[in-house]
Amino acid sequence: MSTELYFPKASESTRMNRSPQRIPGNGGGDNDHAGLPNQGLPNQAVPHQKVRLISDAGRFLFGKQLSPWSRSSTKRLFDCVCVLSMMPLLIPIFLAVGLAVRLTSSGPVLFLQKRTGRLGRHFTILKFRTMVHSSDNTHKPVTTCGNQLFTPVGPFLRRWKLDELPQLFNVLAGHMSLVGPRPKLAAHAISSLPCRAGITGAATVAFAREESILDRIPKQHLEAFYHTVVLPAKLRLDAEYMAKATFTSDLKLILLSIFRRWDNTIIEDLLFTWAAKQSEGIRVDASMVADAAFVHAQMVAQMERNPPHSEIRVC
Numbered sequence: 001m002s003t004e005l006y007f008p009k010a011s012e013s014t015r016m017n018r019s020p021q022r023i024p025g026n027g028g029g030d031n032d033h034a035g036l037p038n039q040g041l042p043n044q045a046v047p048h049q050k051v052r053l054i055s056d057a058g059r060f061l062f063g064k065q066l067s068p069w070s071r072s073s074t075k076r077l078f079d080c081v082c083v084l085s086m087m088p089l090l091i092p093i094f095l096a097v098g099l100a101v102r103l104t105s106s107g108p109v110l111f112l113q114k115r116t117g118r119l120g121r122h123f124t125i126l127k128f129r130t131m132v133h134s135s136d137n138t139h140k141p142v143t144t145c146g147n148q149l150f151t152p153v154g155p156f157l158r159r160w161k162l163d164e165l166p167q168l169f170n171v172l173a174g175h176m177s178l179v180g181p182r183p184k185l186a187a188h189a190i191s192s193l194p195c196r197a198g199i200t201g202a203a204t205v206a207f208a209r210e211e212s213i214l215d216r217i218p219k220q221h222l223e224a225f226y227h228t229v230v231l232p233a234k235l236r237l238d239a240e241y242m243a244k245a246t247f248t249s250d251l252k253l254i255l256l257s258i259f260r261r262w263d264n265t266i267i268e269d270l271l272f273t274w275a276a277k278q279s280e281g282i283r284v285d286a287s288m289v290a291d292a293a294f295v296h297a298q299m300v301a302q303m304e305r306n307p308p309h310s311e312i313r314v315c
Helices: 010-017 045-057 073-104 154-159 167-172 202-206 210-214 219-242 247-258 265-277 296-304
Strands: 110-116 122-128 176-179 197-200
Touching: 073 122, 073 167, 073 176, 073 247, 122 167, 167 176, 167 197, 176 247, 197 202, 197 247, 202 219, 202 247, 202 265, 210 219, 210 265, 219 265
Parallel strands: 176 197
Antiparallel strands: 110 122
């Protein structure tokens, strides 16, 4: 079942909650055929309604209005200043990683892929290639530690998020921001983003180790779990964060990402809850029980504590 049924787009929610507006027309009556001749509504009413819907879609994520910081031009300026100021330090890392990719496997250094960004616009995301180059595009749509053919340096780059570094150029190009919801594949996009997609974000930090945890899901359940549990949870986390985001909270998320202060609590709890509800009785060991409930209001506090060593499982 499509997750659209559970999570309507913000513009749709706003439209459903808005009371119908009566506009007197030539016939003086109400109808559902605005713009058609002799139907009672003037043609000029249609563009007015369209503008309102587009405006709503540009300010709401999962029914929550973006914070002033999330939609400000100052955030964009902050992104560009941060990236440009860090470039002298990052260029040697770019060269080292690119050389490692080139020498350890055949194929291009960069991986290019179409993603869905702000207001449904598509752009090409940049990454260092971590998988064996395949011309027939046989890679799985949902990546785990065990279902892909990685290059010799691929797991290391993914573990330290070094494969994401080229996305700094996406930030400079205006496709992305340093902090925001991750851009999705078209098949995984369950809601239009009203803001620029981010390199890191609330859901990115909470699901940083998802590839190792998703590897526990039986293959026949993987895509269903990802589409009906993981994607909606990520959207909800990002919406909660972007509604309250400030300069300070963005800076905190960037530092958490740089210093790899991940926490498995949320995804572990989702996995345990989902498994408990399965009619097939999927076994879940005690280490998969979450330390805390999946409560969005406590997300920042959860991310700030160091996870117990028993929770850290690296591919």
